[in-house]
Amino acid sequence: MKEKDDQMKGYLGIDVGSVSTDLAVIDQEGRVLCYQYGLTHGQPILAVQRGLKEIESRLPKGVDICGVGTTGSARQLAGALVGADVVKNEITAHAVASVHFYPEVKTVLEIGGQDSKIIIIRDGLVIDFGMNTVCAAGTGSFLDQQALRLNVPIETFGDYALRSNSPVRIAGRCTVFAESDMIHKQQMGYPLSDIIAGLCEALVRNYLNNVAKGKEIRSPILFQGGVAANQGIKRAFEKELKEEIIVPKYYPVMGAIGAALLAKEKMDGVETQFKGFRVAELECRTESLVCKDCENRCEVVKFIMDSKPIAYWGDRCGKWESEIGRS
Amino acid sequence: MKLTVPHIGHLDVFLDTLGKTIGPEFIAPPKTSPRTLSLGMKYAPPSTCLPFKFILGNFIEALEQGADTIAMVSDHGPCRVGMYDVVMQQILRDLGFHFTWISMDDTQIWRDYLVRFNRERRARGVSIWRTLRALRLGWKKLRFCEKVEFLAHRIRPLERKRGETTRVEAQCIKLIHGVNHPNQLREVWKECLRLFDRIEKDFTRKPLKVVITGEGYIVINPHANQEIERRLGEMGVEVTRTVWISHKIAHALHLDCFIPKSKAKAIKASKPYLKYNLGGECNSSIGYPILFKRAGFEGAIQLLPLGCMLEAVAKPILVRVSKEYDLPILTFSFDENLSETMVTTRLSAFIDLLQRRRERSYLKQEKK
Numbered sequence: 001m002k003e004k005d006d007q008m009k010g011y012l013g014i015d016v017g018s019v020s021t022d023l024a025v026i027d028q029e030g031r032v033l034c035y036q037y038g039l040t041h042g043q044p045i046l047a048v049q050r051g052l053k054e055i056e057s058r059l060p061k062g063v064d065i066c067g068v069g070t071t072g073s074a075r076q077l078a079g080a081l082v083g084a085d086v087v088k089n090e091i092t093a094h095a096v097a098s099v100h101f102y103p104e105v106k107t108v109l110e111i112g113g114q115d116s117k118i119i120i121i122r123d124g125l126v127i128d129f130g131m132n133t134v135c136a137a138g139t140g141s142f143l144d145q146q147a148l149r150l151n152v153p154i155e156t157f158g159d160y161a162l163r164s165n166s167p168v169r170i171a172g173r174c175t176v177f178a179e180s181d182m183i184h185k186q187q188m189g190y191p192l193s194d195i196i197a198g199l200c201e202a203l204v205r206n207y208l209n210n211v212a213k214g215k216e217i218r219s220p221i222l223f224q225g226g227v228a229a230n231q232g233i234k235r236a237f238e239k240e241l242k243e244e245i246i247v248p249k250y251y252p253v254m255g256a257i258g259a260a261l262l263a264k265e266k267m268d269g270v271e272t273q274f275k276g277f278r279v280a281e282l283e284c285r286t287e288s289l290v291c292k293d294c295e296n297r298c299e300v301v302k303f304i305m306d307s308k309p310i311a312y313w314g315d316r317c318g319k320w321e322s323e324i325g326r327s
Numbered sequence: 328m329k330l331t332v333p334h335i336g337h338l339d340v341f342l343d344t345l346g347k348t349i350g351p352e353f354i355a356p357p358k359t360s361p362r363t364l365s366l367g368m369k370y371a372p373p374s375t376c377l378p379f380k381f382i383l384g385n386f387i388e389a390l391e392q393g394a395d396t397i398a399m400v401s402d403h404g405p406c407r408v409g410m411y412d413v414v415m416q417q418i419l420r421d422l423g424f425h426f427t428w429i430s431m432d433d434t435q436i437w438r439d440y441l442v443r444f445n446r447e448r449r450a451r452g453v454s455i456w457r458t459l460r461a462l463r464l465g466w467k468k469l470r471f472c473e474k475v476e477f478l479a480h481r482i483r484p485l486e487r488k489r490g491e492t493t494r495v496e497a498q499c500i501k502l503i504h505g506v507n508h509p510n511q512l513r514e515v516w517k518e519c520l521r522l523f524d525r526i527e528k529d530f531t532r533k534p535l536k537v538v539i540t541g542e543g544y545i546v547i548n549p550h551a552n553q554e555i556e557r558r559l560g561e562m563g564v565e566v567t568r569t570v571w572i573s574h575k576i577a578h579a580l581h582l583d584c585f586i587p588k589s590k591a592k593a594i595k596a597s598k599p600y601l602k603y604n605l606g607g608e609c610n611s612s613i614g615y616p617i618l619f620k621r622a623g624f625e626g627a628i629q630l631l632p633l634g635c636m637l638e639a640v641a642k643p644i645l646v647r648v649s650k651e652y653d654l655p656i657l658t659f660s661f662d663e664n665l666s667e668t669m670v671t672t673r674l675s676a677f678i679d680l681l682q683r684r685r686e687r688s689y690l691k692q693e694k695k
Binding site for chain 2: 073088089090091092125126127128129131214295297316317318319321
C-alpha cells in the first residue's frame with residue numbers, strides 16, 4: 001500500500017449540505033483516514049474553508065491528495081472552490097458509500113438537514129430512489145428547531161424519546177401542524193418524553209407515506225445522515241417497519257465518503273485538479289448578476305477567488321461559462 | 328377580428344400561416360415568461376393545475392396586445408380542461424376584458440373545427456384551392472419545426488460547446504417561421520441542415536436514451552417543464568418526447584396510421600394495464616414507455632402537473648410497467664413551486680442510475 005517516499009494516496013470528499021459541511025479522506029483501499037463534521041451556518045464557502053483547515057491538521061503524515069469529489073446542495077460552489085475532479089449529486093454519493101461498507105444493502109434511508117431520501121439498491125445497483133418534494137417536515141432542521149423550543153439539547157433528543165413508554169399521537173403531515181399539535185399536547189400536560197417520542201413516530205410515518213411511498217423496503221436497511229444520530233427516530237423506524245435498522249459507523253459523513261470514493265474511481269492515473277489546502281487561506285466571494293442578453297433573464301453567479309473570476313454558473317445558454325476559457 | 332390561442336408547441340406557426348392567407352388575423356401571445364406565470368397565478372384559483380395558470384397568463388398578455396377573439400379547446404372527460412373555458416371566461420370578463428370566446432371540443436371535430444372553418448373561409452371569399460395550399464404550407468412548416476426539435480434532441484448530447492445546439496435550434500425555428508411560399512421551404516430546410524451540420528460534435532460519446540412522457544401541455548412546452556429536454560441534453564442524454572402537435576392533430580383526425588409511433592399504438596400498448604380509454608394522455612403515457620423500451624430506450628420520465636387526475640392514475644400503473652419491462656421511470660409533478668435544484672439533483676441521480684445499469688449490462692455481456 002505504501003508507495004515510494006512513504007507517500008500514501010488519499011482521496012478527499014466534501015459534502016456541503018444545507019445544515020452541515022462534512023469532509024472525509026479515504027485511502028487507496030477505501031478506508032476512512034479521517035473525517036470532519038461541521039456546520040454550514042449559511043456560508044458554504046467559509047464552511048468549506050474551515051473544514052479544510054480542520055481536516056488538514058488531522059490528516060496523517062505523508063498522505064497525498066490524489067483526487068477530490070464534492071456533493072451536496074452546494075456541490076458546484078465547493079467544486080469550484082477546491083478544484084474538484086468529480087461533482088456528483090448526493091443520491092449517487094450516498095448509494096456508493098453504502099454499497100462500499102455494506103455490499104448487501106437493499107435500502108438506504110437518509111435524512112439530512114433539509115431533505116430526506118430513500119434509495120433502493122439491488123445487487124449493489126441503485127434501481128430506484130425518492131426524495132421529499134415540497135415539504136421539509138421530519139428533516140434535521142425541524143428537529144433542531146423543536147429541540148431549541150423545548151430547551152432540550154439536540155444530542156439528547158433521542159434519549160428522551162427512548163424513555164417514553166406511551167408516545168402521544170402527533171400530526172406529522174406538516175411542520176406547522178406538527179408544532180401546533182405538540183404545543184397543544186404539552187399544554188394538556190403530557191410528559192415531554194412522550195411528546196418527543198410521538199414526534200419521532202409522526203415524522204417516520206410522514207417519511208414512509210411520502211418519500212418512501214410505493215417503494216419496496218427490504219432489509220438490510222441502512223439509516224444515515226445527520227438525523228441518524230437520533231435514537232428515537234431509529235426506534236420509530238424499527239417499530240414501523242418491523243425490521244432491524246443499521247446505523248453505519250460514519251453515518252453523518254456518508255455523503256462525503258461517497259464523493260471521495262467516486263473521486264477514487266475516476267482518478268485512475270489522471271492528474272488531480274485539486275488546488276491544495278491553501279484555498280482555505282484565499283479570499284473567495286461570489287457575485288450575482290442578471291444577464292440581460294435575452295428574455296430568459298438568467299441569474300448568473302460569478303465566483304471570484306483572489307480577485308479573479310474563476311467560474312460562472314446559472315446561465316442557460318453557456319455564454320458566461322465560456323467566458324472563463326477566453327480570459 | 329384578431330384571433331389568439333395559447334402557446335402549445337409550435338401551433339402558432341401553423342395558425343400564423345393560415346391567418347396570413349385565409350384570415351382572421353392571428354396574434355400569438357407574447358413568449359411565455361415569468362410574467363405570464365405570475366399573471367396566471369395571481370388571477371387563477373390556487374388549486375388549478377399549472378397549465379391553467381400558464382394559459383390564463385397567455386390570454387391576458389394576448390388581450391393586452393389587442394387580441395379580441397380567443398379559441399380554446401375544451402373537453403368533457405375527467406380532465407379539468409372541461410372547466411377551463413367556463414372558468415377562464417369568467418375570470419377574464421371580471422378583469423374587464425372584452426372578447427369573443429370560441430370553445431372547440433376535441434370530440435366534435437366535424438362540427439367545431441371543420442364546419443366552422445369552412446364557414447369562415449366562405450365568408451372571406453377564399454377559394455378552396457388557396458385554402459388547401461395554405462393548410463399544406465402550414466402543416467409542412469409545423470412538421471419542419473418539429474423535425475428541427477427532433478434533430479436538436481439527437482445532436483445536443485454530442486455538442487462540444489454547451490449551448491450551440493440550442494442557439495442553432497432557435498435560429499432554425501425563426502427561419503421556418505419566416506417562410507411564406509412552399510418553394511422557399513426546401514431552401515430553408517437545407518439551410519437548417521447546414522447549420523446543424525456545422526455544430527462541432529463528438530461522435531465517440533454514446534448518449535443514454537430517455538423518453539419523456541406524461542401530460543401533454545407539460546411535455547410539449549419547454550417553459551412549463553423547466554426546459555427538461557435541454558437540460559438532459561446538456562447532461563449528455565438523448566431525449567425524445569411522446570407528445571407532438573402534429574401527432575395530436577393526426578390522432579384527432581383518425582390518421583394515426585401515417586405516424587410510426589402514434590398515440591393509437593401507445594393506447595393499444597397500454598391495454599393490458601388499463602382497459603378503458605380515460606382520455607387525455609393517460610393511456611398513452613402508460614403505452615409510450617413500452618413502445619420506446621422496445622425501440623431501445625433505457626429510461627422514461629413522466630411529467631405531470633400537480634393535481635392532474637389522469638396522470639395520477641397513470642403513475643402507479645407506471646410503477647408496474649417499470650418492473651415488468653425492466654425500465655427505470657422517474658416522475659416529476661410540476662407546480663409553480665418546484666425548485667430547479669431539486670429537479671437537477673434528481674435528474675443527475677437518474678442519469679447515474681441509467682449509466683451504471685448500462686455498465687453492468689456490458690459486464691454481463693462480456694462474461695457470456
